[in-house]
Amino acid sequence: MPIAKELSTDPALEAQVFWFKYRREIAILLILAIVAIFATAGYRFYRDRREATAATLFAAAKTPAAYEEVIKRYGDTAAAASAYLLLANEERKNSKYAEANATLVKILEKFPQHELASTARMAMAANLEAMGKQDEALATYQQIASANAGNFNAPMALIEQVHILQEKNRIDDARRICETIMTQYRDSYAAMEAGQLLRTFSKSAKLQAPPIVAPPKPGSSASATVPPTMKVLPTAQPAPNSPSLMPAKPSPAPSAQP
Template sequence: MPATTPTTYDPALDAQVFWVRHRMEVAVGLIVLLLALSSYGGFRFYRDRRNAAAAVSLSGAKSEQELRKITDEYGNTPAGAAAQLLLAEKQQGEKKYADANATLQRFVDQHPKHELVTTARMAMAANLESLGKEDEALANYQRLVANYPLSYNAPLALLSQVHLLKAKNKIEDARHVCETIMTQHRDSFLAQEASRQLRTLRPPNGASSADRMPASIGPPPAGTPPSRP
């Protein structure tokens, strides 16, 4: 049998063959990559300039109209978020509670991961109380606790429910809220206030130990003969 010639492997030749066969796909891929990098760089440049412009505008904004203009033009920037909070504070100070809540809702919608989202939601609930909408305020406090149980505002949202529940004569629910603060947020400075509130809340259909004491306990009336041993 004739001897077979061993097959030789030439990496350079294989690379050339691959390039000839796939040069169009490789070229298109490189172009797409360059365009993506260029677009990302352009976006970052635009975003940075926009953030800087918003910050400059905020530094000189004092009136409600100026703050509103920033929220309209730069609402999705960090400075725009700050302007929304400042605007809501001004509106609240002027007792424009419905307007303040509309501003805060816009802040929450545009910045759902902002570190002050729970603070904004607390302010919204307080504004609802000021508008006389206690049921909506209570629902907002309860929703905050359910959605942000580990938030620093969670114990405050719980405690804010107590007076609303007392007003609705839901004493057992109010007691449960106080107990929740004392067990789940025992390290919070509000735990002591929750304990104080709990002592003022008598269980329904029950009485304090002092109320349950017999009426005869106390000094005997004058002229009553001493009892025999």
């Protein structure tokens, strides 16, 4: 019975065959990889240089026009985000609250994941409060506190809610938020203010509480607890047509005769 012989393989020969068969595709892949490496390095160099130039221009900016120049030329850089914030702050100083909020909205649209996004929302809420839109400001503060629980702006958003609720005379709601701050953010500056507000609320509650009158003991008469009243008699009126009593004049002394 014939026995099948095992075919011996030569790795070097197989590699040559593979290269000869796919040499074009392999060359294209190598070229693409080299191009991608150079493109990535070039883009990083370009971004770093652009960020540095934008930061230099932003450092020299001191006016709203200069901030707008940074935004116009380097709108996709971190310096532009900071320029947006400072521009909105300048608009707020000039009581242009609507324009300031429009500027802050642009920050959130272009840099939704920026580390100062919650700060921009806090500024928007403050502008709404300055415009007298207390309900919208309260809703914005609530959104900041719930969406950024671990952010440094969360306790500040809560304490701002307390101020608005205090103005609305919703003391119970304000007290609950203060207790939340004391529990969850006890090491923050807002916790100190929350503690002071809680003491203020407690004093106000004591002043507004009606005095408690103890009920009379059984068997005691009501007159024992009520002081007796004093009757004041009316003064007597003089009788009509009564002659008035005039004091008698003293009679003159007799003169001595010589």
